[in-house]
Amino acid sequence: MAKVKTRYKCRNCGYISASYLGRCPNCGAWNQFEKETAEVKTVSTKATASRLMTNTGVNEPVNLKDIKTHKEERIVTPFEELNRVLGGGIVPGSLVLIGGDPGIGKSTLMLQISSALAKKHNVLYVSGEESANQIKLRADRLNVGNSGMLLYPETNMENVREQINDVKPDFLVIDSIQTMNEPSLDSMVGSASQVREVTSELMKIAKNDQITVFVIGHVTKEGSIAGPKILEHMVDTVLYFEGDGNHSYRMLRSVKNRFGAANEIGMFEMRTEGLAEVTNPSAIFLDQRLPNSTGSAVVVSLEGTRPILADIQALVTPTAFGYAKRTTSGLDYNRVALLLAVLEKRGNLMLQNQDAFLTATGGIKLNEPAVDLAIAMAVASSYKNQEILATDCFVGEIGLTGEIRKVNQIEARVNEAAKVGFKRIFIPKHNMTNKLKANNKIEVIGVASLPQTLKLVFG
Structure with missing residues (x-):
């Protein structure tokens, strides 16, 4: 007759314990253990070995080069x-x-x-x-x-x-x-x-x-x-x-x-x-941009294999208290705090006494490092109260020393910006190729550092 075994399992991570625990030692969640009962059946190792030797109902290892593959036929939906x-x-x-x-x-x-x-x-x-x-x-x-x-x-x-x-x-x-x-x-x-x-x-x-x-x-x-x-x-x-x-x-x-x-x-x-x-999601995120406004920069973000143009907005105002406030929506808070520190140290912007509010409009969430340059330009535009040309967009990751680091899929990003109608795009210098230089639909500008970009954009 099969034995009945009682155990407790965490609903959050699946950790198994012999007794009830208030806090899961694996994931740290509280009050997630539930009681489970299961029948424990003993299996004869001799019988298992016999099945393996007789090759009855048990798969055997197969050499990888001998496996015949076929292309998966996909069903295409109307969506x-x-x-x-x-x-x-x-x-x-x-x-x-x-x-x-x-x-x-x-x-x-x-x-x-x-x-x-x-x-x-x-x-x-x-x-x-x-x-x-x-x-x-x-x-x-x-x-x-x-x-x-x-x-x-x-x-x-x-x-x-x-x-x-x-x-x-x-x-x-x-x-x-x-x-x-x-x-x-x-x-x-x-x-x-x-x-x-x-x-x-x-x-x-x-x-x-x-x-x-x-x-x-x-x-x-x-x-x-x-x-x-x-x-x-x-x-x-x-x-x-x-x-x-x-x-x-x-x-x-x-x-x-x-x-x-x-x-x-x-x-x-x-x-x-x-x-x-x-x-065409790029047009949706940009159709309500206010012309001649400060604190706005466009980035070409990559979601999987799809490039999307999104508007990043920043509002920088003097703080009324001793501690500057930082608020983000659709952007990583810690990443924004890091970029503000780099702007202050490498870009000579006094932001420690400024409240900073940043958002990615349209409800989109931008998490990739390639949005760093657009965030920095939006903050600098609001701080300096100088607008960025409506036909400019930005792509690039910013390092702690202020360098603009290389990003992936740069050609797809540049082509998307040109298709929407932008005239200039700032990209990392290490991403520049002869093909991008010869692009006659959009001016591609390679930048190596944050101070250089600030000087080219704001003079």
């Missing part, structure tokens, strides 16, 4: 932005996890995608959060109420498996993973063990039956997908649906992709009739 994020289309048999804040539009996105795929494929939409009537009302609002996809409101994984065997869909959507229940486990719905077990079952379904599975997941207060961290390691692709609640624009960002480039983004706009694709 070009989704195809871009997935690396060119949907790979059959893949497991895709989509996370995002509540109300950001995850279910709306998947309902539109499922309706588009249902025109040529068999789609099963499993909803554990909404009734069939609620989904039908939303589908009618999105003008996809007449699609041929199959809707199945259910949370029991045993029933879901039976429907998959009967329907044999090409695509399966689970909305959401935290509502699914594996009856064989006695833990509560949404716990780490339930989420892990359900995801493991969905992974087997995807790989064995070649069914593409889309899984919607909630996120925690910290912005990570709820459940054990191992959940992101199990799936093939992890997509985050991001956006500011005060703006209508949404970004679908790939943070992990086994079949394409990571950090790729797709842009959408939330409208009354659903999500609409944004094919």
Whole structure:
């Protein structure tokens, strides 16, 4: 008879303890341990060795050069932005996890995608959060109420498996993973063990039956997908649906992709009739720029393989207190504080008694080092009260000694700036090539240091 073993597992990181702990020694989270019971079955090592020797049901090591490969056939969807994020289309048999804040539009996105795929494929939409009537009302609002996809409101994984065997869909959507229940486990719905077990079952379904599975997941207060961290390691692709609640624009960002480039983004706009694709995001972030204004600089940022022009704004004012205030939105706070120190030390700008407020307009988040030069120019423009030419943009990383360091994909950035209509672009001197010098659509200026750039821009 199998023995029953009791253990405690951290919901945050999956750490296992023999007894209950208030604080997880692995991730430091408080009150995250939950009780689990599992049957411990003993396996005979002699029987295992026998199976290995007889080569029955056990895979053997294969020489890498003898493995025959074939190109993955991708299914192209009507959403070009989704195809871009997935690396060119949907790979059959893949497991895709989509996370995002509540109300950001995850279910709306998947309902539109499922309706588009249902025109040529068999789609099963499993909803554990909404009734069939609620989904039908939303589908009618999105003008996809007449699609041929199959809707199945259910949370029991045993029933879901039976429907998959009967329907044999090409695509399966689970909305959401935290509502699914594996009856064989006695833990509560949404716990780490339930989420892990359900995801493991969905992974087997995807790989064995070649069914593409889309899984919607909630996120925690910290912005990570709820459940054990191992959940992101199990799936093939992890997509985050991001956006500011005060703006209508949404970004679908790939943070992990086994079949394409990571950090790729797709842009959408939330409208009354659903999500609409944004094919030219650079124009959106720049269309409301105020001409002849100080404290504004344009940067060509790279999101995956897509260059995007964004407006960085800075407001520098004398502080009314003894301690200067620094506030950022869409930019890394620590990086901005570092750049302000470099500007004061290398650029001779007295910023220690100045409040500095910086933002990346449009709700976009810029994290790459190549935005450093634009941040520095925006701060200098506000401090000096001198405007930057509306036809100038900047790309470059700034070091602690004030040098402008090399960035990647410079040609794509320069071409994007020229396409939008900019006349000059300042780039690192070490990125200059003969091809860029001969560009007749935009003037490319190579700079080596922060003081040199300040002198060229402000005189």
